[in-house]
Amino acid sequence: MSAMTEKELQRSKSVLPIGTVMRLTELTARQIRYYEEQGLVIPQRTDGNRRMYSLNDIDQLLEIKDYLNDGINMAGIKAIYAQKEKRAAERKSDSLTDSDVRRILHDEFLNISGFERHSATSLHSQRPLE
DNA sequence: GTTCTCACA
């Protein structure tokens, strides 16, 4: 990756033990570990095999929590991330695909409607249902 | 005291 800002670097630093993450996210250790099993939010490990999370991981967990509260299951969440990766891949292959065009038009619609569109980097947020 | 993995009356 290129020029990662100082803030991005710090938000990527894994310095939080699971206990702190539990209090910050209101999630149980069981849930946090389960989401890891599902391939979402994989924390770093210490020499003693302790999980260490970054601020970005916290955001990621909060986002998952939101999806769950909206009634989306694990499969659905995975699908959402798979779709996000797909978009990221399309973006790199510089040519505009049909789905790109559709997404751009959709984003424009949201902007006109007065909603803020969120980038793929600052994932978590709370916007009204579309 | 905290976290880890594994198992399940």
Add this chain to the structure above:
DNA sequence: TGTGAGTA
């Protein structure tokens, strides 16, 4: 997803 066991 909860919880207890036995560790590190």
